[in-house]
Every structure is written in structure tokens, then in C-alpha cells.
Amino acid sequence: MIPSADGALVGDRLPVVVVGAGAMGGEWIRMLARSPLARIAGVVDLDVDLAASTVAAAGLDGVAVGASVVEVAERAGAAAVINVTVPQAHRTVNEQALRAGLPVLCEKPLAPTVAEALRQVALADITGELLMVSQSRRYFNHLAAFRRAVAGLGPLSTVNAQFFHADHEPGFREQMAHPLLVDMSIHHFDQLRALTPDEPIAVRCSSWNPPWSWFAGDAAASAEFELASGARFVYAGSRCTPGLQTSWNADWRVFGERGAASWDGDDVVRVEAGASDVEVPNGPEGIDGSFEEFVTALRSSTTPQNEVRANVLSLAMVEGAIRSSERGGERVVIADLLEESLATALADERNEDVAARLASWTSAADGIATPAWGSAPATIASGGAR
Template sequence: MSSLDRTDHSSAPEQRLPVVVVGAGAMGKEWLKMLAASPHAVTVGLVDLDLELAASAITSLGLEGVAVGDSVVEVAQRTGAAAVINVTVPQAHRVVNEQALRAGLPVLCEKPLAPTVAEALRQVALANVTGGLLMVSQSRRYFNHLAAFRDVVGELGPLASVNAQFFHEDHEPGFREEMAHPLLVDGSIHHFDVLRYLTGDEPVAVRCSTWNPPWSWFAGDASASAEFELTSGARFVYSGSRCTRGLQTSWNAEWRVYAERGAAAWDGNQLLRVDAEGVGFDVPKRREEIDGSLEDFVTSLRAGTTPQNEVRANVGSLAMVEGAVRSSALKGERVDLGSLLEESLTQAITDETNDDVARELRSWTSATDGINTPAWGSAPATNASGGAR
């Protein structure tokens, strides 16, 4: 028995949500391992375009009774699955999410939801059209020391600046080493999303520059420096690299917050420092990382409530990434994130090939209107048993 408090949310073994995992790569295996011990969900199927890879993942992890296939809909039907966990490469996320949602299956999708904001908006519209839950697993929101840090930041009053540094040596051959912006698109999405979680403040504009150190093993830019203007007027100052050979930070980055009542810092691990009179903290004991996002997904699905990073809430984090990439291409020019969102809606309407989704996108008066359409779970639940609505 773990030291975690399971009294609130755990399900009896027979009530665990049966799920199909799509994607048997490195991260798919992490999900399978976590699910094998989860009180919330159980893997009943594994899908990958590479059937041999899927079969060998099942064998190497010693899993039993897990069906394998290359079609999410077929495997879900065969196994009676009630939800899908999408751990494919980012380029495949939208297609897999669409197949699942149209089959009535809610989806928990790995970050980044999509390569572009336009593609993310198409998925907001898809969620509206199908009425299903689509949540993005931004697993770095689920750290107990981050939750305590967030409580502290909430006590500090108006913010002046938030600083985050992420310096890591990261060898993960595959799509990351080939993409144009491995740091911003694949790594910083976590830190940008944490900024929004930590402060509740929304970025409105960004200036960014990116580059690739001479020794980098990445094809694209592995280093970046960005400054975001937040709605409050405060600034988020971010720097990072994925090919750092010394003084590495946590995967969660190192954070400092300066505000009217004082300052606080988090090393991304277990060290939280507060320099503000009368501000203390308690560290909660909850499930962390993908275990935490799974709990959020399953409990929200069952209760009919809106989880963190329900698809429309995640668009703001993706807009930070795309804004930073655009600014970098414009040699550090200021990119307005509101304009980026609206241009992305025009692009989404142009790209969308399904009539129902295109109609939904065209019905929005703006992208902001679209991401403010009522989220799954914001209306009273009609099916608390966990099925798609």
C-alpha cells in the first residue's frame, strides 16, 4: 500500500475504467506500467501501427489479457473499453482523438495536443460536435511541491515577475531530435503550462529567440530565451536548453516568483523557499505526474466535472509555444497571442475537412469565443457512470 491517501478517489478493482492505450513507444510503456498498478483504470487494449512493437511491449511488461491491434475503434469494440489514452506522436494526436471521440470514447491525450494552435482549435470544435471529454495530460502540473508553491504564490499579492530556467541533457532519439523546435514544442510546453497553473495569469504577448549550440545533437533549435507579457502586466522570463552538459535543472525547471509581499522559489524537486512575512505552506500528498493526470481524468469523467486541461483550456499553453516559435522566426519581434489565436481560427476553418467540425468552427464569433464555449463537465452531468455523453 502506498503512503498516498487513496480514500477519496480510488475504485474497487472491478470498477476500474477499462482503457485502450494508443502508442507503444517509450512513453506508452510508462503509461502501461503506471496503469498496471492504478486503482482508477485498467489497460484492456494496446494499439500501435507497429503491431510487433505493441506485442513485445505487452510481453516485456508481463501484462496479461491485453488485446493488441492497429485500430483504436476495433480494439475498443473488441474489449469493451470505455476510454482511450493517446500516447502517439504529436502529429497523430488529432486523428486518433477524432477516431475515439466519434466512436463515443472519451480521451486523455499526451501533450502536446497538436503541432499547431489551428489543429488544437479543430479539436475543441470536434469535442463540441461529439460531446465527448477530451483532456490533455500535462503531467508536470501534478507535483505535490508545485501545488504547495502555487498556494504560496497565491499569497504573495500582485506579481512583478516569474522566472523559470530549464537546462537539461536530453538524449531521446526519434521525433524530438528531428523537429525544428525540440525545446519549445516538446519540452517548454510543460513549463509554459505550469506558468498558467501557478499564477492563473494569462500570457498576452511574447518575444523569443532560439538557437542551436554547436555541439547539439538536435537538428532543430535546442536552446531558447523568451519573455512573456501577462494580463496582469507582470513578466514571465524563461530560458532553457536540452543539450546542457553541466548544472542541470529539474525536468520541471527552476522557478522564482517576485511579488508585492515577497518572493518564493521552487527548485522543481522537493525544495521550496519562501521569503515573505507570514506566508507558510503545507505539501499535500496526492498522486503525481501521469498518475495524477489519470486520476483527474477518471474522477472528472465519473463526476461529470471539468478536469484541468480539458481541451479548450490547453489552447492557451499551445499558443505560448507557437507564439514563441513565431517570434523566433521574426528575430525576436513581439507576437500578440490574441492575434495568433484569431489567425489560427482562420487556418483551422481552411484546413478542416469534416463538414460538422467546419460548421462548428465557423459558428464561433472568434477563437476566444470558441475556447470559452462551455466545456465538457460544466453542465450538470447526465451520465455519472463514466461513459461518453
């Protein structure tokens, strides 16, 4: 049974189709197989044999496999789609699912560019379906405790985050132009936005690739974001640093008017600000937490924290940092980037209904502030694809 927002039990396990049977797809399939909230109805991959072998390896029976999202969803009676494809395929899969009446939980990053993300916001608008981004690193109990600690610091001066790792992930990640900023920093930038409502307004960034790096693109970067209050978010990271490695969630320090707080990214939260007790909740973490929020949103017609509109600014932080780096550290204003991205989205969009929705916005800021999913009565039931 699936818990509603008020704790009542309604409906059956949500029947889902997982799209993408690679390494991350396999991780999602294993999680969903043990989840009390889900039933894996289908698995889709262009390599159908891979989809079948991934299903078999998970010990699942009666799961439909195929290469078409809509066909498998209809055949399996699915009610939602989990999009775990490579980032370049996200928009295509999301569009097919949303136009078929299927809500989508999409792995990060939502899109390679903010312009493409805005096109997906418009698509979600016109279909009325939920499009949520799985920013799974928001869902850590110690981050929740750290967030409460930061809220007690009063006005902020500086937020510092450092991420240093040496990870080998052969495949598309090691061929990316910006493997740190696009594939990892998106998590840390989004965690900043989960940590404080003080939104970023501008950025200066430098990125580079150490001579020993096994990545094709820039595996290291430093960035300084100006926040709306005047505070600063100072970030430094690398994916090819073999010593003194931090947590995957980065190592955090926050300094405010009433004191300071830190989080090692794992299980140590410290506060030096009056009362220093830190209460750590006990909830599902990572992709388990992301999926639970997705299901709860569908069942209760509420808007999840990573609904597509809210996620655009996290992606804009990444694109702003990349743009600054490629322009020699030039200051990039997020609002300007958003408006330029809207113009690009309008120029690139070929679907008349999506183009009309984009053209109806007075600005990009208006578009991502339109009534979010869940502001109207829910259209999702526990049945199959519509």
C-alpha cells in the first residue's frame, strides 16, 4: 500500500517502467524491487537483450521488456516512468512519457542546457503531468539535520563546500567536457539550494584538467556564487584527486551572524551557535527518498521539492559556472542566462504547442514560477497508462 501525505494507506504499489538498463538503471531496478511503494512493470532499453538480462539478474518475473517507452508502458499497465537514460536522451524519453499521460521521475541532470530544460517545463505545463528530477543527494538525514542547524545561524555570510575524489567511471562520464560540473557539482549546487532559500544570482568560475587526469574534459573547478542576500557560496572540487578525499556529498562549512555549522557530508554535523543539539531524522535516503517523494506527490496531488520548475535554477548554476569558465572567469548573471536560454528554447522548439507555451511567458522567471504541478486536482490514479 502507498502512504498518502496524511499517513493513510491508499492504493496498491505504483506500477512503473524503468527506462535505461545500464549501471544506474540496474541500481534503480534493485531499489524498486525491494521497495514497498513500487512494482516494476516494465524495463525499456534500446538494447532489449540488456533490458532482459538486467531484469533476470534482479530475479524478477513477469516484467515486460522492449525498446519503446509507450509500447511497454501500455503492455505492462504502468502508471509512471523512471527515466535513467543518459542525459542526452532525457528530453526524448520525458516527452514520449508525458504525452502518453505518464508522470516521470527523471535522473539528473534534467537536460544538457537550461534552454532544453525550459522546453521540458513548457511540455509539463501543457500535458499537466508531473515531471520531477531525482536529485537524490537531497535525501540524506544528516543533510536535513544540517539544514535545521543552518536555519539557526541567522543571516549568512559564507557557505563553503569542497568535493575531492578520484573516481573511475569508464563510459560517457569520462568523455564529458565538464565531468565535474555537469555530473557531480549539480548535486552539490542543488544541495546548496536545499540548504538555504538564499538563491544564487551570479557566478565566477574557473575549471581545468590536471595533467594526470583520466577524464577527457575538465575534472577540477572552483566557483564563487553571489547569493541574493549578498552572501557567497564558495565551491572547489575535483574528480581526480587521489588523497584526502571528501564525502561524495562534499564537505560543508556555513558561517552566519549567530555562529557556524559544518557537515562532513556523511554522519557528522557540528554547530557552534547557542544551543548546539542536532537532531537527525530517520527517513529513506538517496534514490529511495527521491522515489518516496515522487509517489507521495502523485497520491496527494502535492508538488515535490524537485519538480521540474524548481530544478531549473540548479541546472542554471551549472551552466552559469561553465559559461564563466569558458569566458576566462567572467561574471555570469543567472537572470541573464535564463532569458538567453528562453530565447534559444523558442528558436529551437519545433512542436507548436510547446513553442506557444514558451512564447506565452513574459520571462523565463515567469515560466519557472507558473503554478506548479499539484496546484490543481490530481489526475493520477493507480491504474495504467492513459
